[in-house]
Amino acid sequence: MSLDRLNKSLMAEVKAIHDQGRAKAPERVIEKVIPPEGDLGYRYRLRGYSGEYLRMNSNSYLGLSNDVRLIDAADKACRELGVGPGAVRFIDGTFSFHADLEKKIAEFSKKPAARIFSSAYTANLGLAMTLTDRDTYWIGDQLNHNSIIRALRISAVDRDHKGIYVHNDMDDLKRRLEVIPPWITRVLLIFDGIFSMRGDPAPIDKIIKIAEEYNPKYPDGVITIIDDSHGVGAYGATGRGTCEYMNGDADIIVGTLGKAFGCNGGYIAGSQAIVDAISQMCDTYIYTNPLAAGDCAASMKAIEILDSPEGLELLAKLKANTEQFRKGIKKIGLETIEGPHPIVPILVRDTKKTQDMVRKLFEKKILVVGLTFPVVPYGDETIRVQISAAHTKADIDYAIKSFSEVVKECQ
Numbered sequence: 001m002s003l004d005r006l007n008k009s010l011m012a013e014v015k016a017i018h019d020q021g022r023a024k025a026p027e028r029v030i031e032k033v034i035p036p037e038g039d040l041g042y043r044y045r046l047r048g049y050s051g052e053y054l055r056m057n058s059n060s061y062l063g064l065s066n067d068v069r070l071i072d073a074a075d076k077a078c079r080e081l082g083v084g085p086g087a088v089r090f091i092d093g094t095f096s097f098h099a100d101l102e103k104k105i106a107e108f109s110k111k112p113a114a115r116i117f118s119s120a121y122t123a124n125l126g127l128a129m130t131l132t133d134r135d136t137y138w139i140g141d142q143l144n145h146n147s148i149i150r151a152l153r154i155s156a157v158d159r160d161h162k163g164i165y166v167h168n169d170m171d172d173l174k175r176r177l178e179v180i181p182p183w184i185t186r187v188l189l190i191f192d193g194i195f196s197m198r199g200d201p202a203p204i205d206k207i208i209k210i211a212e213e214y215n216p217k218y219p220d221g222v223i224t225i226i227d228d229s230h231g232v233g234a235y236g237a238t239g240r241g242t243c244e245y246m247n248g249d250a251d252i253i254v255g256t257l258g259k260a261f262g263c264n265g266g267y268i269a270g271s272q273a274i275v276d277a278i279s280q281m282c283d284t285y286i287y288t289n290p291l292a293a294g295d296c297a298a299s300m301k302a303i304e305i306l307d308s309p310e311g312l313e314l315l316a317k318l319k320a321n322t323e324q325f326r327k328g329i330k331k332i333g334l335e336t337i338e339g340p341h342p343i344v345p346i347l348v349r350d351t352k353k354t355q356d357m358v359r360k361l362f363e364k365k366i367l368v369v370g371l372t373f374p375v376v377p378y379g380d381e382t383i384r385v386q387i388s389a390a391h392t393k394a395d396i397d398y399a400i401k402s403f404s405e406v407v408k409e410c411q
């Protein structure tokens with residue numbers, strides 16, 4: 001047996017992706033993290049490249065991923081309980097760190113209970129599998145994350161059981177609710193808290209009001225689900241995320257531990273009945289190993305830091321850094337989507353110019369990501385910058401100066 005014929009077919013498929021301009025750039029490999037020194041923040045060394053890079057494309061909004069307290073917590077937990085769980089949760093793969101982290105996440109989310117997953121991606125897949133039956137109808141924002149779109153496909157949600165509303169358009173949301181067939185028993189309304197390509201929030205307060213209006217029509221109600229992966233830890237007065245920022249409370253919260261918390265893993269927070277249903281019906285929870293004890297211990301430490309006075313300082317630093325960058329970018333005359341979130345999209349609106357600018361920023365030792373078709377529609381080509389509390393004022397100054405030079409070079 002040989003892979004020759006399969007290889008040939010796959011190579012043709014990959015070539016087609018390249019020919020259509022949809023291919024991802026080759027992955028760069030980070031091989032060393034240089035701690036802050038003087039007025040400079042973290043720098044990164046890349047395999048095969050000289051010099052040290054300023055990273056402005058990381059989701060680690062609070063800069064906790066290299067925090068020695070998280071590393072120590074993970075180290076201690078691994079020494080106590082090992083680096084892997086050795087089994088899935090229901091076959092004695094549940095350790096004290098899993099139970100304790102779930103309790104902490106439930107408290108943090110102000111929900112009765114929570115379940116952890118290996119990622120927010122698998123949390124979304126599992127949630128859809130758990131909640132979907134033949135009489136369930138899903139409604140989602142047009143710009144929802146890929147994991148939500150994939151979750152509905154995996155759960156075999158067809159066109160007759162799903163409606164997609166125009167991004168953040170509440171009139172369109174109402175139109176989608178109006179056309180739900182009368183035999184539907186359960187409506188699930190799902191949306192990103194912060195839209196990852198744009199950094200803009202969902203109008204949760206309005207969404208919840210609309211959901212409440214339609215709720216009595218269905219036996220199981222209209223349930224709101226927020227995937228706040230980019231919001232939790234980074235947004236709102238105490239880092240509770242978009243619900244806190246927009247003053248609205250979704251019924252179910254999906255979050256990640258892999259962005260602002262600086263670790264790895266995902267979660268679902270909601271009622272005890274939801275958690276019990278996950279434990280019995282959710283394949284991406286039941287049939288896969290849970291997070292390692294080290295992941296859980298580091299995440300608990302991250303939440304502990306966020307909930308201390310230092311957490312408020314980190315949020316204030318993140319806000320100040322974001323404002324500094326947004327102000328500088330505006331001065332240069334670059335187009336962005338206004339807002340306080342540390343995702344700062346720079347709308348270049350041209351594929352080649354976006355690629356040229358990203359390349360020139362890389363030459364200036366700055367890591368950012370260019371978003372072109374099909375990640376964003378033609379005409380919305382964007383450079384996505386992500387600010388962190390670990391950036392220094394000098395880092396942000398340098399980034400603004402570099403953008404200003406690159407804009408001139410790419411005119």
Ligand SMILES: Cc1ncc(COP(=O)(O)O)c(C=O)c1O
Binds near residue numbers: 118
């Ligand atoms: C809205 C949203 N959901 C889920 C994810 C996936 O998170 P994780 O890396 O924990 O799977 C992302 C990450 O990009 C995201 O932006």
